[in-house]
Amino acid sequence: MKITIVAGARPNFIKIAPIIRAIEQKQKAGAPLSYRLVHTGQHYDKNLSDTFFEELNIPKPNANLEVKSGSQSVQTANIMVAFEQELLENPTDLVLVVGDVNSTMACTIVAKKMNIKVTHVEAGIRSGDMTMPEEINRIVTDSITDYFFTTSTSATDNLIRFGANPEQVHFVGNVMIDTLYQNQHRFEQPTFWSDMGLEKGNYIILTLHRPANVDEEDSLVNLLEGIDQLAQGKKIIFPIHPRTKAILGERQLKTKNIVFIEPQGYLNFMYLVANSFTVITDSGGISEETTVLGIPCFTLRNNTERPETISVGTNHLVGTRVEKLVETYTTFLQNGMKKAGIPDLWDGKASERIIEILLQKEI
Template identity: 50%
Template sequence: MKILSIVGARPNFMKVAPLHRAFLNYPDIESKIIHTGQHYDAKMSDVFFNQLELPKPDYFLGVGGGSHTQQTAKIMIEFEQVMKAEKPDIVLVVGDVNSTIACAMVAVKEHIPVVHVEAGLRSGDRRMPEEINRIMTDCISDQLFVTEIAGMNNLKRESIADEKVHFVGNVMIDSLVYYREKASRLTLLDEMGLKPKSYVLMTMHRPSNVDSEEGLKNILTIIKNTTVRKTVLFPVHPRTLKNMETFGLLDELRSLSDVIILEPQGYLEFLYLMENAEIIITDSGGIQEETTYLKVPCLTFRESTERPVTVEVGTNYLLSDLNPESVRELVSKILDGGAKEGHIPDFWDGHAAERIVDILREKYLVNQEQ
């Protein structure tokens, strides 16, 4: 059984790594990795592949940027050539990036089964390109692997056949569990003169938050208010850095006291910084899940979340806008001992990839042999 696993953006690497590792345990599975190059930074991609112990991708499509439509179209054209050369038995896609829906559509048109890992997530906001990608990918996939109960409910509501849907847990957490001890051996805090739980970790990159002067000024105010109580570590996303410069706010950011500005971090470095943070302030999707497992309070700036279990069960707080006063009050409440007690969701135990492989072998190998 030949499986092509698709990666296009950095979060995909963390999801494919435990799957590829699990596939290697079976001599009857041939696992190949296709990197579309949707998000590609040579330095960061190399860091992630090395840290996650992934082999060099079997194919690098190099599609680069462009509009969502251009990018999706380029991926489809390039991936079609890979499909013709490889003739896989399964195409495995993860998450919700353009690479996911593009490669899924090519596979379906070639009558190759599509497996979607992290299926069923819904924010309810169709203005988000990722939401459209999720809905379309789930609609055409043959096997759907779900991370949380809300995903099961969403797919049932959308009339996806029960036999296609499997509640297996979260492969992002597989990576976290696998690499946690390795990350703990890093010495970043010593190098910065900080102690565990002495800082708030911040990331901001979503266009709705960082593409306007108002949003960036609110981020600066949030940082200023937070540094009254804690040092702020801020790995700055290239988009955020560029916009800070465009609106003439970069010098102000750099002048703030008790703020440590960092370059984007590798996977192990960021895992280490998350685990040792007192609070995390972000607009990321995946960080909601990782902080829930680590039981670190997380303030997420999103109008909605496709991962409601992180709010209902975990340590995530959803904030609909960049209101500095709301953030100041919530940060103070948490620092004064008022954080909610979070729990780890069902099946977030580091074994999701193994459950996925067992199901795929039963569906596509054992049935063939019989």
């Protein structure tokens, strides 16, 4: 079986690393399995791309489509044109996509139009928010995928409810958590750790990237100044995305506790998360990682496609109004962390299950 693996952006790199490792383990055992890794180039900043390949021991991609940035439509179209040529030159039995970025949807459409089977890792998650580009990517991808691998029973239920063949849907666990477990012993203290006076539990991690939170300068400033008030003597470490940094421009903020740093590689960032007091974020994936690490997380969104991080894990959904964040955070400070656990099958073996199941399919 020949598998073409697609990766386009930071979350994809974290998800494909254990899948490649599982494939290579099967190859060593004599399984009739090969793979070709295609990097679409959707993220091309070194700290958002190359660093993750190096740190997670992901082989150099067989191809980099180098599509770079653009509007949603332009980027998707460029990926489709380049990926079609890639498949014409390098035939495959199966295209494996992960997550919900533009590359996921674009490459799925191209593969299916060429009558190539597709498997979607992290299928079935839904936020119900059609203003999110990722939600559209998920729905389109899952509407034409052949094999579905889910991170939770709720994701499985979503797929069945909307007509997926139950025999093609497999609840396997979370490949992002595979990567976390495989690299936890390698988390690396950033070089600025001592200079900033950081210690375990004496700082907060902040990440923001969703358009609803960062695209409008005044609302972004209001959000940051509100978050700054929560610090209570702790630094707030904010690895700022280049796009968010550009939106702020030269704006002078009335903040005393937020420390802006460059985007971090996986090992440095996860060290910061694992040793933080809390995390404030608008990311879905980070709420999965904090759940496993036992770190309280406050998600600045009105919805989430990962409800298990709330019902089982350490996550709190606080909306996009800073007043609600302050209310929830204050309650947390008064009462301590809620009782939390780790969702089913988030045990570091999801990738092994995926490859084992694919080997049993007639592809």
